[in-house]
Amino acid sequence: MNVLLIPSDNSKSSGAFLSMVQLAKLLRDNYDCNVYVMVQRKGNGSELLMSNGIPVFYNRAYNWVISIGEKRTFAFRVQKLAKEALNWIAIKKLNIWLKRNNIDIVHLNTSWTYIGAVSAHQCNIPVVWHIREFLEEDQHDEIWDKKYGYRLMSDSSKIIAISKSIYNKYVNILPKDKLSIIYNGIDSVRFYREKHVILNAENVNILITGTISESKGQIQIIKACRCLVDSHVENFTLHIVGIGSEEYTNKLQALVKKLELTDKVVFHGFCGNTEQYYEKSDITCVCSKAEAFGRVTIEGMLSGTLVIGAACGATEELIQNNKTGLLYEYGNENDLTNKIKWAVTNKEIARSIANCGRTYAKENMTAVINAQNVYSLYQEVMEKKNENKN
Structure with missing residues (x-):
């Protein structure tokens, strides 16, 4: 053919x-x-x-x-x-x-x-x-x-x-x-990490990757980071991987500075090998409003991270709440914050959910x-x- x-x-x-x-x-x-x-x-x-x-x-x-x-x-x-x-x-x-x-x-x-x-x-x-x-x-x-x-x-x-x-x-x-x-x-050979165990270190690594744009919701996770610090959860680092317009990227960086999060948020720019960030991450956040599918959702699952996604678009289809990942109300930074706090304080259950997500992605989304x-x-x-x- x-x-x-x-x-x-x-x-x-x-x-x-x-x-x-x-x-x-x-x-x-x-x-x-x-x-x-x-x-x-x-x-x-x-x-x-x-x-x-x-x-x-x-x-x-x-x-x-x-x-x-x-x-x-x-x-x-x-x-x-x-x-x-x-x-x-x-x-x-x-x-x-x-x-x-x-x-x-x-x-x-x-x-x-x-x-x-x-x-x-x-x-x-x-x-x-x-x-x-x-x-x-x-x-x-x-x-x-x-x-x-x-x-x-x-x-x-x-x-x-x-x-x-x-x-x-x-x-x-x-x-x-x-x-x-x-x-x-998704390429399971590239992203699948059977032995990746999350939430084992003192510092929690949170990842959001993809195009930097308003529709991808990076602003929500940045604001949630401020909420985490205000609620005395400070042992984390947010890694933002991806590129977008210079104007919007500058806007996000200015927000990070305004919220006094420069020691908590790292902008990595474009990376052709995002699997290296998944390997080092505990939580992957998907904050898009209208994700048509969401490669990041499945990449995060295959890599063994706990995926926390907005309950809208296709993200809501791919994540079974409290089974293969966690869902939060889109636009509600407090809800996103609470989901992260729950994962950090319920590590064994969070690991189990991440493992189920990894199995689901391997069996259905390769x-x-x-x-x-x-x-x-x-x-x-x-x-x-x-x-x-x-």
Whole structure:
């Protein structure tokens, strides 16, 4: 089976891109698929693909997502028309490439990109569309022309939602019979730490990792740290791993200084090997408002840390409260503080919950399981295509 995967970005720091790379490797190694990736822009993700022996096809194109509330001025519309014209050139180029390489399935990796679907339809090739994000709710973005966008997505052979939360958003927008829930998969070889025991040292290491942005909720855990100190819990360090806009990062650093937490909070910046932080952490916090899946949640579980997450979005699906992790009320720093204090004062129970989380993630949320489910879906698509031929 010849498969073309199309991401919307080209960055090895992108969760969606990393998930795609892992999927590509497993489809190739476990299911004998010939997997190619078309990238629409220059970036360091290409290096990761090539280092894993995955062929890369560069075809310059633009995404169809804009910021919510972005003013659609005359200049903006002219720019949009210019991008669409360039996209049509990219589509014609892709048509030739698809036919030359006898592609069986075109698989779009996110809802940000679309030219692969247009090209596949023109070449009569089935489309699988992966929806990995909450555009409006989390990223504050939207498809430029939703009516056209949803119609194009509806023409896919299959649409993958990476969580029940994503499925519930789109089940009344896109064809229900084409929607499937396939949870994201995490590299268990990289993150699984069977012997990691938490809360053994005097100092408690708390970790929050991912893009630094308002939607990821770093501000909540920083404020919770102040609450911890005020309630005489001072033997902890908060590690913030990730990058974001300079403006918002400066805002968080200023808050840390204002709350007199400079000796309690450490900003580490971007790290390509986040497993090293999980290995040294006791608690992983997931404070996002609208997590479409939450790689961090499963990475934290696989690593054996106690995951404390906001009770919203897909985080609420992945964590069984008091069984595989702890849930707190989003936006309620006092509740988050109390969950951390409970873990610190009930270490044996907290360890047991973390161990259950590790087992749950290993048995249900690995990249191997994800690839198996995706390949089964591919087989359905190809069987239907062959039936239609006959």
